Amino acid sequence: MRIGPSALVAVLAALPGSGAWAACPGDAGERLPAPGERQALASSLAALATECGGHAGYLAYRGALLNALGRHDQAALLLEQALLLDPGLAGAQIDYAEALAALGDPASAAAMLRDVASRPDVPAPLQSRLARMLRALEARPRAGAPGARSARADENGERAAGWHGTGTLALKLGTDGNLNNAPTSTVLTLTLPGGDAVFQLADRFRPRAGAAARLEGAGQWVRPTEGGGALQLYADARSRTSPSASEANYRQLQAGGVWNTALGPSRAGIGSGAAASLGVNISQLRYGGADLYRAERLTASRDWRVRGGRTECRPSAGLEGESRHYPSAAELDGRFFGLNAGLACNAGVNRVVLALRAGVDIARAERPGGKQRQADLRLVWQRPLAGGRLGADLHWYRQRDADGYSPLLDNGAARRIGRAALSLEYSYPIAPGWSVLGSLERLEQRSNLGLFDIFGRAFYVGVRWTSGR
Structure with a gap:
């Protein structure tokens, strides 16, 4: 027998x-760790890409971390994906604007921040921060060749939508x-x-x-x-x-x-x-x-x-x-x-x-x-x-x-x-x-x-x- x-x-x-039973980081409002710990966290988050790649909170958190590490191009793509999955993530919109500004497109970054600032559910302290960021962006000259960001936006927009x-x-x-x-x-x-x-x-x-x-x-x-x-x-x-x-x-x-x-x-x-x-x-x-x-x-x-x-x-x-x-x-x-x-x-x-x-x-x-x-x-x-x-x-x-x-x-x-x-x-x-x-x-x-x-x-x-x- x-x-x-x-x-x-x-x-x-x-x-x-x-089975897949992953709970993905990013939805609990986690703060970024101290600068000396960020590279290790980036590797740890990368290891969760398969389990968490469809979670907007995870994509937004990883994007914010890559922003802090100066990897703005990678951060922008992750933040684009997060916003496509959940357009209401105000934090991801702000981080995305920071990535765009670092990539030489302050105009698009400012437009993103204005969109966040127009929302009725944004608290007053955040409104003040957005106003300061907008003033700083509007005072900056546009970097890079004209049309460079628009070409990238078309390419990444098409890619992010797929x-x-x-x-x-x-x-x-x-x-x-x-x-x-x-x-x-x-x-x-x-x-x-x-x-x-x-x-x-x-x-x-x-x-x-x-x-x-x-x-x-x-x-x-x-x-x-x-x-x-x-x-x-x-x-x-x-x-x-x-x-x-x-x-x-x-x-x-x-x-x-x-x-x-x-x-x-x-x-x-x-x-x-x-x-x-x-x-x-x-x-x-x-x-x-x-x-x-x-x-x-x-x-x-x-x-x-x-x-x-x-x-x-x-x-x-x-x-x-x-x-x-x-x-x-x-x-x-x-x-x-x-x-x-x-x-x-x-x-x-x-x-x-x-x-x-x-x-x-x-x-x-x-x-x-x-x-x-x-x-x-x-x-x-x-x-x-x-x-x-x-x-x-x-x-x-x-x-x-x-x-x-x-x-x-x-x-x-x-x-x-x-x-x-x-x-x-x-x-x-x-x-x-x-x-x-x-x-x-x-x-x-x-x-x-x-x-x-x-x-x-x-x-x-x-x-x-x-x-x-």
């Missing part, structure tokens, strides 16, 4: 990096104590009419430890749309190869798209408020050289912005449905319907995301356990540390079957599963776009049926390259 494909898929889904992409590629080497996600028990107890029978599990069904290499790549492309919305496409691919357990090598592919649209102004007056999104996702898992799992998911959600001091949060709620297929075991196919909720917060330098999903997986045909009630909670925390970035990813999962899993296991008891997976990662920038990293991972799954008890630990080190604009 072996663990079914559905259980294996669930374990692999709990591995770090199998697709913008970011990507990452990581190579990790390490060791894993349970490459094949085998059960911790060395015996299998079957309940037979004449009494319990205990069998020793064959070696191939026991945990296999060894060295492994992971290759992970991800990309995201964003195109702003009219009305402050955006269309986002993304793809994620990852594989693991081990010379000591080639039958446990796997490859995961995931791709999808999300359409976002703003629903109204924020209560704080400046910035975006509620937003709605509609997304579609497809995923595939190959394990041991064979197709193990495929799924198609549709989601719809709405979020809100809540501010308090230096903390800003975005609570969200939505619906989702997913069709799940197991090519090698069609009797396990099912359809999942459920609710989701989330909370993404930036509190100073800390970023926290909480995501909850709960629903029911309905079998397409007769399958062991029948209908499944499922719930999972994911908590992600990140913060800068010693020039790099420390992150933790905790995933908690519960499942309860409606019917008995098998008459041979605990007299046909309904299966219950509880699983917790934890990953700690520290990354440190070593060059623009490059960082080194190390991670510790732990997974523990418990069930009333001993066959589904699983435990594993892993350690990896590697290098990550990030590209984006």
Whole structure:
């Protein structure tokens, strides 16, 4: 007897990096750090380009930082993208004006500042600052050749209105104590009419430890749309190869798209408020050289912005449905319907995301356990540390079957599963776009049926390259 494909898929889904749960910096009104710390922060923000490239707050914050570092051309492009995603970001408009002035176009910069100053929600202290900036700009002679900025504006305007992409590629080497996600028990107890029978599990069904290499790549492309919305496409691919357990090598592919649209102004007056999104996702898992799992998911959600001091949060709620297929075991196919909720917060330098999903997986045909009630909670925390970035990813999962899993296991008891997976990662920038990293991972799954008890630990080190604009 072996663990079914559905259980294996669930374990692999709990591995770090199998989902995108990033909370992006920039929406909490963070101040720029001291001059000596800005280059390290720039490298840290660049490493988040894939996860956060579709967030206006992140683009605006990174643009302001590059402005402070004197990289005005790069800053202007990021700030253009931020304003296309969220035209109401007054801070980004001011930073964009500063970048334009530094690039030799004080006239365009002044026009941008006048636009901000005309807004009724701009407080008096900021109005005074804008007036001083305008006087300084109007007193400056225009630098550069006539028409130089207009040509650049046409070029960048066309470019900013189109697709913008970011990507990452990581190579990790390490060791894993349970490459094949085998059960911790060395015996299998079957309940037979004449009494319990205990069998020793064959070696191939026991945990296999060894060295492994992971290759992970991800990309995201964003195109702003009219009305402050955006269309986002993304793809994620990852594989693991081990010379000591080639039958446990796997490859995961995931791709999808999300359409976002703003629903109204924020209560704080400046910035975006509620937003709605509609997304579609497809995923595939190959394990041991064979197709193990495929799924198609549709989601719809709405979020809100809540501010308090230096903390800003975005609570969200939505619906989702997913069709799940197991090519090698069609009797396990099912359809999942459920609710989701989330909370993404930036509190100073800390970023926290909480995501909850709960629903029911309905079998397409007769399958062991029948209908499944499922719930999972994911908590992600990140913060800068010693020039790099420390992150933790905790995933908690519960499942309860409606019917008995098998008459041979605990007299046909309904299966219950509880699983917790934890990953700690520290990354440190070593060059623009490059960082080194190390991670510790732990997974523990418990069930009333001993066959589904699983435990594993892993350690990896590697290098990550990030590209984006």
